Amino acid sequence: MSYDYGEIVPYLLTWFDYNARILAWRDNPKPYYVWVSEIMLQQTRVEAVKGYFDRFIKALPNIQALAEVEEDKLLKLWEGLGYYNRARNLQKAAQIVVRDYAGELPGDYHMLLSLPGIGEYTAGAIASIAFQKPVPAIDGNVLRVMKRIAGSTDDITRLSVKKELWTDIERIIPKDRPGDFNQSLMELGAMVCVPNGKPDCEHCPVVHICKAFHEDTIALIPNKPAKKPRKKEERTILVLEYQDKYAIRRRKQNGLLAGLWEFPGVEMKLNLKELKRELTSQGILAAEIQPIGDAKHIFSHVEWHMTGYHIKMKELPNNSPYLDSVIWAGRNEILSDYSIPNAYETFRKNILFNEENLNIK
DNA sequence: AAGACGGGGAA
DNA sequence: TTCCCAGTCTT
Missing domain, CATH: 3.90.79.10 (Nucleoside Triphosphate Pyrophosphohydrolase)
Known part of the structure; x- marks a missing residue:
């Protein structure tokens, strides 16, 4: 079931204007910086990424340098961050960008999506944040926040659920500030509408339209099946x-x-x-x-x-x-x-x- | 659709 | 302990 999120956009943007954290890649959203940060942030918290990002950019300041660096040096820069294929795919993509796009990261969603290590979320994030394209960027935060607002207990691991949310967001995403809007949802998810423990609903800019809050179903959302033992x-x-x-x-x-x-x-x-x-x-x-x-x-x-x-x-x-x-x-x-x-x-x-x-x- | 793929912070 | 994080790729 699709959902009408109404006048959610201005509330989120205003909240974001006053509450966005200061982050190196946000402070200077060059495509290369946004790209590297988004790859590092896959399944990884902002706090863990900060130090790695600064060191990485210092060592490899541009796409050309990334494309040419020796693999052992690349992996050393990634040591301890986990999911090491991210580093290798990042370099593969950099080499493609140098070869096929004259060293400039493309801003088109589908071109980004074709690069190694860039999936639907990351393509949307880069296109919207670095290139102001009105494309959704749906990560775990966005799924959690939007499903709570809609009061929906849909199983969020189902593909159809994410697809439907995609079209719902496409309908409301502001053409003038798509990147800020996407980031506002993620920021809200990270800082207020948190996954573990009690969300900080008193400081939520959209609590007045949040169905889960009013129906007291926050603990049930997002709904996902239990994981298998290791x-x-x-x-x-x-x-x-x-x-x-x-x-x-x-x-x-x-x-x-x-x-x-x-x-x-x-x-x-x-x-x-x-x-x-x-x-x-x-x-x-x-x-x-x-x-x-x-x-x-x-x-x-x-x-x-x-x-x-x-x-x-x-x-x-x-x-x-x-x-x-x-x-x-x-x-x-x-x-x-x-x-x-x-x-x-x-x-x-x-x-x-x-x-x-x-x-x- | 399910499993592989890191590491750490928080409850 | 368990959950899950600014997910993607392979099977």
């Missing part, structure tokens, strides 16, 4: 040290944490005795084996339960599965050159603080 995976992480260097290897180019660096290990939990037997059978002569604790890392769809060992080696064996394709890197190199995901942070810290104290991050 899988659990056991792992043993080996911090192998040889002559003040540490073994790291590159993960494969697809799947989880694709292309990032990690410590070698096995996909099962080994106790000290099992580990010793394993190392012996692999011809690894260990001078010293030190358990360095357990760690758990929760991804959206899987949990890693890890146990770590610090292993000082006497010599390098000729061939061993654990050392196949590893490189040996010093502490400072690991810190500055190799993107290691946060899942390994417990064990990376063990290296970084192994000797004298070092100032990290």
Whole structure:
């Protein structure tokens, strides 16, 4: 069912004028800045993005620089932000923009949509915010805010629900300030009509037309089915040290944490005795084996339960599965050159603080 | 239509 | 713990 949102636009714009947060990409909405920020903001909170955005723009100030940067440097700039394919797709798109659009990001919704990493939401956001095109930009905030105003308990994971909201917004989006209107809905969702906990309805500019408020159904909206439980995976992480260097290897180019660096290990939990037997059978002569604790890392769809060992080696064996394709890197190199995901942070810290104290991050 | 894909903040 | 975030891509 489509819904008539009436005179919602001026209330939102006025509220936005007085309450919009000051953000670097909002302060200077160059297409490149809006683009980079929107990619970083996918499934990621504003607070988490701020620092990454500033550092990224400083390192790669324009599309040309992004198109040409080495992948390891790109991933290092993205380290800890998650969803690493966003970084790779961003660069792929930059290369297309350089090749096909003379280095200028196009402002047309469908051209944007054709670029890697830019879906319906992001295409709408860039087109409206950076190019003043009257196109909707529907993210989780917009869905939540609009469905609460309409008092609708529709399952928002259904495609038809988002499509219908798209046409409802197309009808009311102001031609003179489409980007501000889209942002006002998202800002309201982030600051007032929040997803977890009680929304701050006393300070909502559209509370007088909000059906969920008047019908007391805010807790029921947005309506979405429960998620499935995560899988659990056991792992043993080996911090192998040889002559003040540490073994790291590159993960494969697809799947989880694709292309990032990690410590070698096995996909099962080994106790000290099992580990010793394993190392012996692999011809690894260990001078010293030190358990360095357990760690758990929760991804959206899987949990890693890890146990770590610090292993000082006497010599390098000729061939061993654990050392196949590893490189040996010093502490400072690991810190500055190799993107290691946060899942390994417990064990990376063990290296970084192994000797004298070092100032990290 | 469902699953893969990170990490962290808040309740 | 659970939820979910300025979502997109693959299967």
